[in-house]
Amino acid sequence: MKKFNYSIPTEIFFGKGQISVLGREIKKYGSKVLLVYGGGSIKRNGIYDSVLEILQKEQIEVCELGSVDPNPRINSVRKGVEICRENSVNFILAVGGGSSIDCAKVIAAGVSYKGDVWELVVDPRKVEDVLPIGTILTLAATGSEMDGFAVISNLETKEKLGTGHDKMKPKFSILDPTYTYTVPKNQTAAGTADIMSHVFEVYFSDTKEAFLQDRMAESILKTCIKYGKVAIENPQDYEARANLMWASSLAINGLLSYGKDTNWCIHGIEHELSAYYDITHGVGLAIITVPWFNYILNDDTLYKFVEYGVNVWDIDKNLEHYEIAKLAIEKTANFYKELNIPMSLKELNITDENFEKMAEGAVRYGNIGQIKSLNKQDVINILKKSL
Amino acid sequence: MKKFNYSIPTEIFFGKGQISVLGREIKKYGSKVLLVYGGGSIKRNGIYDSVLEILQKEQIEVCELGSVDPNPRINSVRKGVEICRENSVNFILAVGGGSSIDCAKVIAAGVSYKGDVWELVVDPRKVEDVLPIGTILTLAATGSEMDGFAVISNLETKEKLGTGHDKMKPKFSILDPTYTYTVPKNQTAAGTADIMSHVFEVYFSDTKEAFLQDRMAESILKTCIKYGKVAIENPQDYEARANLMWASSLAINGLLSYGKDTNWCIHGIEHELSAYYDITHGVGLAIITVPWFNYILNDDTLYKFVEYGVNVWDIDKNLEHYEIAKLAIEKTANFYKELNIPMSLKELNITDENFEKMAEGAVRYGNIGQIKSLNKQDVINILKKSL
Structure with missing residues (x-):
């Protein structure tokens, strides 16, 4: 730690x-x-x-x-x-x-x-x-x-x-x-994706010894997964709204990141997207997350995806590790889909015309991302996979 | 919530x-x-x-x-x-x-x-x-x-x-x-049991809708279980000492109890024990915890023990519910034993002579315990099972 x-x-x-x-x-x-x-x-x-x-x-x-x-x-x-x-x-x-x-x-x-x-x-x-x-x-x-x-x-x-x-x-x-009872379904979905993204930004860090923080991060992810759909289906479900609301505060107040090395990346890329296209923040985050996961999955980061898959998605820990990782990413994508979040930039009428400038903006202060450092070309690659 | x-x-x-x-x-x-x-x-x-x-x-x-x-x-x-x-x-x-x-x-x-x-x-x-x-x-x-x-x-x-x-x-x-590197083994063990007891006091509550708090509570329990033994075996393991230290603060600062109905009981009973016998607080807590678990386990509280067993001890969720509960209690007892914590009052030379007065003291302001309310006789029964 x-x-x-x-x-x-x-x-x-x-x-x-x-x-x-x-x-x-x-x-x-x-x-x-x-x-x-x-x-x-x-x-x-x-x-x-x-x-x-x-x-x-x-x-x-x-x-x-x-x-x-x-x-x-x-x-x-x-x-x-x-x-x-x-x-x-x-x-x-x-x-x-x-x-x-x-x-x-x-x-x-x-x-x-x-x-x-x-x-x-x-x-x-x-x-x-x-x-x-x-x-x-x-x-x-x-x-x-x-x-x-x-x-x-x-x-x-x-x-x-x-x-x-x-x-x-x-x-x-x-x-x-x-x-939050009157929050429209698409905003509830985008909000849930935003909370989850705050967790991902600090959970996918290579600080391995912050065991407690990582278990708490998983608690918040499980809360979003359990209640995101409930709140969309029944906007006046107090229990769902309460758990999501408290999760939103605890996800980013420092509780999960204190004691870990962090260097946010998905938010940096999304900020470029919404600076150019004024899209809903949580939707932008969700769209980039799955291509980002696939892009950074390798032998060095595999252990983290296994943790994520087993602890958050309850995937059988006896499966082959890459299988667990890929299942975890698939389940993340399916969850966003179930929330009816658009899953590609095309659906928001975004083309690749500004990717070069966006990527430059995203790394204006240096490489981004912690468990895997991303340079300008990495950002362009992730954006292309998000089309 | x-x-x-x-x-x-x-x-x-x-x-x-x-x-x-x-x-x-x-x-x-x-x-x-x-x-x-x-x-x-x-x-x-x-x-x-x-x-x-x-x-x-x-x-x-x-x-x-x-x-x-x-x-x-x-x-x-x-x-x-x-x-x-x-x-x-x-x-x-x-x-x-x-x-x-x-x-x-x-x-x-x-x-x-x-x-x-x-x-x-x-x-x-x-x-x-x-x-x-x-x-x-x-x-x-x-x-x-x-x-x-x-x-x-x-x-x-x-x-x-x-x-x-x-x-x-x-x-x-x-x-x-x-x-904390120089903390003796028995004090490290008692401290770990103390942290876990703070979690148990608020986790075993019948407020069912505080999902997020309960998952965070499990995070702290898992941290104690993972690092308690490590810190005893290798007192200078920074990772273990760091995780236990931060767990101690988060277990009782309110994070786990805000949003839940709570009414502590094990601490109340232990305070009586150490008021009469000046024993180590964490040891007293550990000794009473297992008899308390067995005493309050019934059809109404079963779900909580199942949650505890599956989420904290990784017990197969497909087992029969009472089997899960009993396994969870057994694993708790075994864990304390592995930490070399005395597991009966007798080992501390405590007899039943003051149980009556102690029980009176424990409930001086009314019944204690949340998921199962305990009166004076209940406290006496738990103390007897702790002998």
């Missing part, structure tokens, strides 16, 4: 009705709130009204930044920063999924920053003071509710970059599984 | 050499330290000298409370409180295992408390201000390094009581697996 510094300070209020703590929790930190949210689903399902009612009752002033896009744009962040400065906002409340939360985090870091806020995305070491952030989660997917990361897109430069800072971790997040 | 409020603010510095952060971390909170430690092993293995050297270099003043007993006594706590008051101590640093850390926590809570500090053990709601606490862990067992609990013994009243408060959670804990 590698050395690590563990810090997960975000408080979680989990369960039906936990929104009742909202006023009390905000008041620990601030009195003027910027409410950040997305396309309006929270208006349709009543969460928006509940939040405003509580804030009014608690005499907390509210400004709003709505219409945050699914792949949140730096322009939304700039707008949020402006609103905060003009209104002396001292608390940011994101209501939504990862996009609203990511946007809120960078706004919170940008308010006191003197340069253009895109610089904080490019180089998070420039982050200094960050306004306190709270979140109300409405989609189990990115895990942004419990970590310090954010992914922001810049349409002008065709960049979608991840950034992160300890100070950007939310003070609290409210996780009410019933708030 | 039940509603829960998650808060695990303790920062962990994990790995060889992490003691280098000690000065920096203490200085965030205080400048006058009470150093709390046990019987002197930290003097023999050099940790004591390392700590003092760092504190001196950082010009942090130090008072000392050594010789804290394995089942820490309220008298040690009283003494610590006195030293803190006389010397205006503003930070408590525990170096050791659960005993030193538990003692440190109650001292930290006691300094500003006007009444006798035993009252805080009996009723933790009386806890108000708590001095900041840091720990340097030297034994993987109680998990006290990452939670708000403490267990304190009162020899006069023959009581050993658990107490706990959010404010008693350490600010930081330094977990260097090499600090």
